[in-house]
Amino acid sequence: MxxxxxxxxxxxxxxxxxxxxxxxxxxxxxxxxxxxxxxxxxxxxxxxxxxxxxxxxxxxxxxxxxxxxxxxxxxxxxxxxxxxxxxxxxxxxxxxxxxxxxxxxxxxxxxxxxxxxxxxxxxxxxxxxxxxxxxxxxxxxxxxxxxxxxxxxxxxxxxxxxxxxxxxxxxxxxxxxxxxxxxxxxxxxxGMALEGAALPGQTREERRPELGLGIHNETGAREVSPDNxxxxxxxxxxxxxxxxxxxxxxxxxxxxxxxxxxxxxxxxxxxxxxxxxxxxxxxxxxxxxxxxxxxxxxxxxxxxxxxxxxxxxxxxxxxxxxxxxxxxxxxxVTAPAWFEPDTRDEQRALYDNAPQNDAMTACLNKVLVAIGESREALDELDARTGDGDAGSSLKEGVDAIQKALRHQRLPADNWPALLAGIGELLARDMGGSSGVLLSILFTASAAELANNDDWAHALTQGANRMQTYGGAQPGDRTMMDALWPAIRALEQGKGLEGAARAAREGAEYTATLANAGAGRSSYVPADRLEGVIDPGAEAIARAFEALV
The missing domain is CATH 3.40.50.10440 (Dihydroxyacetone kinase; domain 1)
Structure with missing residues (x-):
């Protein structure tokens, strides 16, 4: 038919x-x-x-x-x-x-x-x-x-x-x-037509474009060859x-x-x-x-x-x-009413000669180096459950952040500004949906942290925004399975060491999940997921371990 x-x-x-x-x-x-x-x-x-x-x-x-x-x-x-x-x-x-x-x-x-x-x-x-x-x-x-x-x-x-x-x-x-x-x-x-009509029950006759076809499929005035x-x-x-x-x-x-x-x-x-x-x-x-x-x-x-x-x-x-x-x-018909979109960025997180704090920069670099060195391992995990570029995508984000630090364009003298700058860099320079999701996490957390210096609360709000826009829930075999346990540990006063252990346990837990509820893994047969840690969850676990 x-x-x-x-x-x-x-x-x-x-x-x-x-x-x-x-x-x-x-x-x-x-x-x-x-x-x-x-x-x-x-x-x-x-x-x-x-x-x-x-x-x-x-x-x-x-x-x-x-x-x-x-x-x-x-x-x-x-x-x-x-x-x-x-x-x-x-x-x-x-x-x-x-x-x-x-x-x-x-x-x-x-x-x-x-x-x-x-x-x-x-x-x-x-x-x-x-x-x-x-x-x-x-x-x-x-x-x-x-x-x-x-x-x-x-x-x-x-x-x-x-x-x-x-x-x-x-x-x-x-x-x-x-x-x-x-x-x-x-x-x-x-009128003109690129193809003639096909009567019900009949096959369309092959015809070249014609100028002046009749509405009963009659031959036109002449064949034409428009380019566009x-x-x-x-x-x-x-x-x-x-x-x-x-x-x-x-x-x-x-x-x-x-x-x-x-x-x-x-x-x-x-x-x-x-x-x-x-x-x-x-x-x-x-x-x-x-x-x-x-x-x-x-x-x-x-x-x-x-x-x-x-x-x-x-x-x-x-x-x-x-x-x-x-x-x-x-x-x-009227002339279009044009307007110039407002591209002002009064809350711009990246700028020249941004202030730096050696302790904060050192802390951030620990995480960046750990994730950058995990590229191959994360790509290998992703190749078994997705398209094999999780580590490469994260490395793009790492490189962008490290470059901004070297050129002093990323403010590193207070945490809200630093997180906001990281969010801007990830949205711009890190490919794939993970870049956008992590940008949402950092941007939303920065906004909360600016008003309340409670890290657990700020990360909770950021993770909630990720969940709202990304759609993944705990148990869906994504980075959320490591992120939420780490946040809960912080809420319970277990510190970074407790958060790192919880993140690691959450990452290991993804290897037991045979069905993914979100992300590329949701299209992968269950037998290919069994025993494989989700690369996003693994990256979260390694980030918290580096912080410790």
Missing amino acids: KRFYNDADAVVDELLAAEAHLRSVRLSTHASGMRIMVRADWCRNEQGADKVAVLSGGGAGHEPAHAGFVGEGMLTGAVSGSIFASPSVEAVLAGIREVCGTAGCLLIVKNYTGDRLNFGLAAERARLEGLKVEMVIVSDDIALDDVTQPRGIAGTVAVHKVAGYYATQGHSLSEVARLAEDAAGRLMSM ARDALNLVLSPLLEAMDARHGKRVPLIALLNNLGCCSSQEMSTLTFDLLDQLGPERLPMLIGPAPMMTSLDMHGFSITLLPFEDDLATALSAPSTAPGWPGIRH
């Missing part, structure tokens, strides 16, 4: 039924063989008596078009065919009958032969029945130069919105049709801008609709949006619709752009509210 479909022939019925479960709409029965969705709040004899109904549709596979645009302020109803196939005349006629009141019904149709013919014949038959029906055909695709009937693509969605707005305002059928047709004549669209997203966007945008400028005889402000053809990720669409805004800026492009999937082509990996002139009537109609779930709304 390559895609999440059930029966390929049932895809359209299932997606419409899913929508009907979640929205205030009415859906034609499955037994009718038709696929018609209508606003649940719409009654042709009530709302339809003084407001024009707006009906659209076409082949499925373009979701959210067309059912996704059924809602107040957009479409009154939508008629769907099978994948990439126009609905039947009978289905369109039934849709007209369901929504058309005395105010009339406007059909909005994409410029494809099947849609024009089926919707057109349905309109004629409806008129024979005495219904007032008008039809607007959207032909916004400018990709193909040599066609007399340009295709209707994503720009159709903007026409839905304009027609829905004027219908909501109570304009007559002839006026809504005129305004919708005028809007259709002012917009233009083009900016190149791809310019291939689409440049001819659109040229055509728009030629139509108006000058550069005009624009409204753009950026449409995902189905398979582009959010990141890709955001990149294309950046390139579009970067090229046009808020002065040329004050309003954007999307980026969003609006007129898709199943899972086509591509996008399309629709441009409209930024004129008051269009901006008003497109900005009006709508309950249609597929309509992404408009977004006003």
Whole structure:
């Protein structure tokens, strides 16, 4: 299975039924063989008596078009065919009958032969029945130069919105049709895709990137080879801008609709949006619709752009509210408001000519030498339970601290400042999660020690912070299994010697734990852990032994 479909022939019925479960709409029965969705709040004899109904549709596979645009302020109803196939005349006629009141019904149709013919014949038959029906055909695709009937693509969605707005305002059928047709004549669209679409139950056809693919997988204007997203966007945008400028005889402000053809990720669409805004800026492009999937082509990996002139009537109609779930709304484009992040470090722990105390420096160096000389032993332990770099990572931290001491950048005349400086160095220079965890221990302990010279209390607070952020608990086979016993010994007044013994016992205890609850060892089979001391716990034990 390559895609999440059930029966390929049932895809359209299932997606419409899913929508009907979640929205205030009415859906034609499955037994009718038709696929018609209508606003649940719409009654042709009530709302339809003084407001024009707006009906659209076409082949499925373009979701959210067309059912996704059924809602107040957009479409009154939508008629769907099978994948990439126009609905039947009978289905369109039934849709007209369901929504058309005395105010009339406007059909909005994409410029494809099947849609024009089926919707057109349905309109004629409806008129024979005495219904007032008008039809607007959207032909916004400018990709193909040599066609007399340009295709209707994503720009159709903007026409839905304009027609829905004027219908909501109570304009007559002839006026809504005129305004919708005028809007259709002012917009233009083009798309490109890296890959074509794959119909349900079928394998995607291998195709090169093409400019101007149709939304039914039709061949594009030409094959292209963009190097990046900016190149791809310019291939689409440049001819659109040229055509728009030629139509108006000058550069005009624009409204753009950026449409995902189905398979582009959010990141890709955001990149294309950046390139579009970067090229046009808020002065040329004050309003954007999307980026969003609006007129898709199943899972086509591509996008399309629709441009409209930024004129008051269009901006008003497109900005009006709508309950249609597929309509992404408009977004006003502004210049980014930048700020300079505050990087002041008023509590900076490292600085030049930091004061030194020989006794404290000697004490610290004892621990540093002991850990540095344990590199190979700790790496060997870690190789049996992890990735073999525990000792090397700790040596990076040791080297950074020793360098700071040599250059007198680490204050060593009071313990809170010294611990804070060590925390800063470990966070910056020691790799892996252990560096961050130990930095948390030293930083949090320093803060507590500055207010209370009780070492046991300070280390308790530091270890609690480690546990909060790191997630490891005693018994999880980590450095915590040596650290907590040492802290408890200090709390009980057993001094450094008692703390060192407790840390050693805690480290030895990890060799009896067959299951690790945190860290890389948690991914290692139990038989490989048995009898092996956790390297983090071993390092803690050696540090306390060096202090003694």
